[in-house]
Amino acid sequence: MxxxxxxxxxxxxxxxxDNPWLRGKCVIVGGTSNRGVVSAASYEARKFGVHSAMPIxxxxxxxxxxxxxxxxxxxxxxxxxxxxxxxGEFTPLVExxxxxxxxxxxxxxTLLHGxxxxxxxxxxxxxxxxxxxxxxxxxxxxxFLAKIASDMNKPNGLTVILADDVPRFIDALPxxxxxxxxxxxxxxxxxxxxxxxxxxxKFPENTLLERLGKFGKRLQELAAGNDRSRVxxxxxxxSVSSERTLGEDTRDKPLLxxxxxxxxxxxxxxxxxxxxxxxxxxxxxxxxxFRQVTRSITIATPTQSSKKIYRHAASLLDDYKPLKKxxxxxxxxxxxxxxxxxxxxxxxxxxxxxxxxxTKVDQTMENITKKFGRDAIxxxxxxxx
Amino acid sequence: xxITIKKNDLLPVLAKVQGLTGRKTNLAITTNLLIKTTDSxxxxxxxxxxxxxxxxxxxxxxxxxxxxxxxxxxYEIVRDFPSQEISLNEIENHWIEIxxxxxxxxxxxxxxxxxxxxxxxxxxxxxxxxxxxxxKMIEKVVIVSGATDDKRAHIMGIYAERIIxxxxxxxxxxxxxxxxxxxxxxxxxxxxxxxxxxxxxIPKKGLVEVNKFLDAEGxxxxxxxxxxxxxxxxxxxxxxxxxxxxxxxxxxxxxxxKKNNIYLDRQLFLMMLKRMSILSSEDYKGVIFNFxxxxxxxxxxxxxxxxxxxxxxIEFRGEPITVMxxxxxxxxxxxxxxxxxxxxxxxxxxxxCLIEGxxxxxxxxxxxxxxx
Numbered sequence: 242m243x244x245x246x247x248x249x250x251x252x253x254x255x256x257x258x259d260n261p262w263l264r265g266k267c268v269i270v271g272g273t274s275n276r277g278v279v280s281a282a283s284y285e286a287r288k289f290g291v292h293s294a295m296p297i298x299x300x301x302x303x304x305x306x307x308x309x310x311x312x313x314x315x316x317x318x319x320x321x322x323x324x325x326x327x328x329g330e331f332t333p334l335v336e337x338x339x340x341x342x343x344x345x346x347x348x349x350x351t352l353l354h355g356x357x358x359x360x361x362x363x364x365x366x367x368x369x370x371x372x373x374x375x376x377x378x379x380x381x382x383x384x385f386l387a388k389i390a391s392d393m394n395k396p397n398g399l400t401v402i403l404a405d406d407v408p409r410f411i412d413a414l415p416x417x418x419x420x421x422x423x424x425x426x427x428x429x430x431x432x433x434x435x436x437x438x439x440x441x442x443k444f445p446e447n448t449l450l451e452r453l454g455k456f457g458k459r460l461q462e463l464a465a466g467n468d469r470s471r472v473x474x475x476x477x478x479x480s481v482s483s484e485r486t487l488g489e490d491t492r493d494k495p496l497l498x499x500x501x502x503x504x505x506x507x508x509x510x511x512x513x514x515x516x517x518x519x520x521x522x523x524x525x526x527x528x529x530x531f532r533q534v535t536r537s538i539t540i541a542t543p544t545q546s547s548k549k550i551y552r553h554a555a556s557l558l559d560d561y562k563p564l565k566k567x568x569x570x571x572x573x574x575x576x577x578x579x580x581x582x583x584x585x586x587x588x589x590x591x592x593x594x595x596x597x598x599x600t601k602v603d604q605t606m607e608n609i610t611k612k613f614g615r616d617a618i619x620x621x622x623x624x625x626x
Numbered sequence: 627x628x629i630t631i632k633k634n635d636l637l638p639v640l641a642k643v644q645g646l647t648g649r650k651t652n653l654a655i656t657t658n659l660l661i662k663t664t665d666s667x668x669x670x671x672x673x674x675x676x677x678x679x680x681x682x683x684x685x686x687x688x689x690x691x692x693x694x695x696x697x698x699x700x701y702e703i704v705r706d707f708p709s710q711e712i713s714l715n716e717i718e719n720h721w722i723e724i725x726x727x728x729x730x731x732x733x734x735x736x737x738x739x740x741x742x743x744x745x746x747x748x749x750x751x752x753x754x755x756x757x758x759x760x761x762k763m764i765e766k767v768v769i770v771s772g773a774t775d776d777k778r779a780h781i782m783g784i785y786a787e788r789i790i791x792x793x794x795x796x797x798x799x800x801x802x803x804x805x806x807x808x809x810x811x812x813x814x815x816x817x818x819x820x821x822x823x824x825x826x827x828i829p830k831k832g833l834v835e836v837n838k839f840l841d842a843e844g845x846x847x848x849x850x851x852x853x854x855x856x857x858x859x860x861x862x863x864x865x866x867x868x869x870x871x872x873x874x875x876x877x878x879x880x881x882x883x884k885k886n887n888i889y890l891d892r893q894l895f896l897m898m899l900k901r902m903s904i905l906s907s908e909d910y911k912g913v914i915f916n917f918x919x920x921x922x923x924x925x926x927x928x929x930x931x932x933x934x935x936x937x938x939x940i941e942f943r944g945e946p947i948t949v950m951x952x953x954x955x956x957x958x959x960x961x962x963x964x965x966x967x968x969x970x971x972x973x974x975x976x977x978x979c980l981i982e983g984x985x986x987x988x989x990x991x992x993x994x995x996x997x998x
């Protein structure tokens with residue numbers, strides 16, 4: 242059996258935990274200016290229709306009583322670590338999906354810890370005791386159903402789908418609940434007359450492949466109660482990124498590049514910390530009209546150097562001609578490979594780039610940061626901020 | 627415009643221009659050919675806005691004019707046309723009638739006035755090179771190509787330079803992907819009038835197209851002017867717009883070790899490397915070369931698949947060297963070398979390895995190791 246554990250309104254709950262005055266109130270975690278988006282909303286705020294990823298100004302309109310607090314990622318990470326460590330006591334098969342979400346494969350743990358429902362209850366109790374927060378747990382024989390189940394009784398819920406109930410559950414499962422079905426696919430599925438997952442079985446494989454591509458095949462498997470994805474513990478990061486909504490929309494490329502430098506540094510820091518090099522560098526831009534574009538480049542020699550990431554991101558920015566002002570800029574890396582994997586050396590690097598200096602700077606900054614914290618040292622360009 | 631043309635005159639050129647007209651550009655008309663009547667026949671033009679082609683061919687011209695017609699469809703029509711004589715007739719509104727007494731096509735053309743102008747470059751100082759020589763040079767440098775989204779000029783292009791020395795003059799092509807380099811020379815007698823000029827960067831794609839136009843024999847004229855490369859052969863002209871940018875100083879990375887000259891049988895070495903590259907994958911591309919006294923051992927390890935090992939007797943007396951390479955790079959080079967024996971020269975595990983033929987010194991390949 243698979244368990245999906247999802248913390249209830251995680252960021253907002255942590256804020257309410259740390260600040261009793263916020264309890265029972267509409268807490269909205271997100272950028273404090275009107276320009277950011279909501280990272281998390283407490284259940285009190287959700288009643289007003291506030292949800293994550295909603296622009297702050299809209300959240301303000303919907304929920305005039307809302308109390309807006311800036312996110313404190315370090316604190317959330319600290320608590321998340323405790324929770325994940327606790328989950329590890331039940332099984333080594335823990336797949337951490339994000340800061341507030343994890344899958345557990347407890348198939349082999351039932352002898353030791355009792356039946357799945359007991360284990361789920363036990364986990365909920367332990368989390369409550371340890372960090373005083375609630376979570377919702379879904380229990381099902383396959384991963385995607387566990388995820389759907391955890392969402393069915395939020396907050397502080399527990400939903401169990403037994404193996405015998407799976408076919409009946411799938412037959413009645415609204416298609417938009419299936420992970421991967423977004424707005425566009427949903428519309429397409431509706432046009433085909435597919436409203437519940439069970440409807441997929443009415444179509445032959447060819448038709449599904451033709452109309453929905455690979456995803457059609459996946460839906461067919463899910464409809465048959467097959468989910469080939471396993472709980473993958475220690476799943477390495479697939480990408481690292483850093484982005485920021487600007488204080489003011491701008492076209493000023495030198496200014497944008499200063500943000501890129503800072504972001505490249507942060508991304509490189511994460512790469513070095515996780516012992517990875519990245520093959521693909523992506524520049525993300527959001528325009529004043531919220532239209533978003535990404536531009537990426539794949540480099541021959543995977544890197545973890547802030548300079549290289551910056552240089553490629555900056556050159557992607559140079560090549561891009563924005564029609565509107567930019568409101569958000571970010572840089573991300575993907576195609577991560579372990580530092581242990583051999584890397585092709587560059588023919589011209591040593592003479593033309595003088596990269597060594599930067600590597601040293603990167604390392605020194607890292608050491609200082611380790612000792613004195615993230616704000617102890619910064620690049621000179623940002624001294625004026 | 628009304629003309630009659632022979633299938634044999636038309637088909638070879640239509641086949642050769644498909645690469646150019648098949649490339650996506652931001653002008654729809656570049657999928658077309660421009661056909662114009664001349665005094666003695668017709669001219670056919672094609673362009674991808676970077677590389678332009680123009681050739682003249684014999685035809686019976688009944689009335690003058692010009693048309694723009696879809697290159698792919700025209701090629702298919704001509705290729706399968708049942709008779710030698712093909713008549714082309716422009717009717718109104720850019721409609722084109724193609725046929726003979728039994729076959730008739732009506733094809734929607736485009737306005738020939740919209741066809742991008744292919745620059746006319748005059749007073750070019752040309753030098754001559756044999757078709758097959760140029761073709762082999764191109765083959766040896768285009769094996770090295772970078773990632774498709776790497777837009778740096780020295781990765782997208784091939785460096786062409788003319789070197790005038792006391793005893794000889796050289797026309798040289800150099801290409802790199804950042805990790806390896808290929809250099810090939812065409813050597814001229816010191817008395818040959820090789821026009822001087824600065825080094826330039828030619829887009830690789832353009833040179834690949836040039837190669838399609840080169841015949842097995844016969845000389846071609848090559849010249850550089852106005853930021854373009856011009857190649858002329860038997861009434862056909864190719865003009866390639868050069869890339870702007872600089873090519874890295876490459877001569878000082880070519881460092882020869884005095885001791886470690888190793889001669890290998892090209893075919894045996896090639897087969898060994900092919901076997902050793904079977905286990906490579908996207909993440910694990912490298913194999914380890916172990917040079918010890920009179921022996922080369924290559925091992926390949928891929929944690930996802932397994933391991934392999936092979937040894938070969940060589941003549942080697944230097945200090946043992948352990949170095950990792952991408953075997954693909956060696957395979958590419960060995961495939962374009964002509965000599966039966968090859969010479970590899972290796973310094974250590976951090977310096978590039980040099981590969982050339984035993985006798986033919988016009989081609990040199992430089993391969994950078996991988997960091998273990």
